[in-house]
Amino acid sequence: MMAVSSIHCLALAALVIVGIVIFGDHVSAQDNCDIASPGQLQYCLDYTSKYVSKDQKPSEACCDVMKKTDILCVCKTIPEIKEQQLSMENVINVARFCQVPVPPPGNKCGSYIIQPPLAP
Numbered sequence: 001m002m003a004v005s006s007i008h009c010l011a012l013a014a015l016v017i018v019g020i021v022i023f024g025d026h027v028s029a030q031d032n033c034d035i036a037s038p039g040q041l042q043y044c045l046d047y048t049s050k051y052v053s054k055d056q057k058p059s060e061a062c063c064d065v066m067k068k069t070d071i072l073c074v075c076k077t078i079p080e081i082k083e084q085q086l087s088m089e090n091v092i093n094v095a096r097f098c099q100v101p102v103p104p105p106g107n108k109c110g111s112y113i114i115q116p117p118l119a120p
Contacts, residue, residue, distance in 0.1 A: 033073030040065045047094045050087045063098035071095045071102055075109035088112035 043061040046052060058066070071091070078088070088110040095102045096117055103109060105116040
């Protein structure tokens with residue numbers, strides 16, 4: 001029982017650290033882009049991290065966060081260090097799923113060159 005509790009605490013601590021590393025300086029690093037608060041961004045980490053499948057459908061909570069975020073601005077100003085944790089392809093796929101405007105195919109989101117959406 002104690003081991004499970006310790007694992008949960010470690011997982012929570014890791015999630016908090018990842019959130020701080022990825023989104024902690026969002027105002028200065030992203031040129032004042034409209035972005036959801038760092039606490040809310042945790043809802044999208046399971047869908048935008050480099051370490052998850054790009055085929056996962058985001059939760060409603062994640063879509064609510066994405067709709068409050070200026071993805072066009074984030075794409076232009078995302079620091080390279082944050083791209084080491086985020087998959088910009090996943091960010092674009094999540095934004096599209098949530099019906100949030102993204103730059104057109106051929107443009108960049110960070111260092112990722114945006115591809116046309118896949119046919120359903």
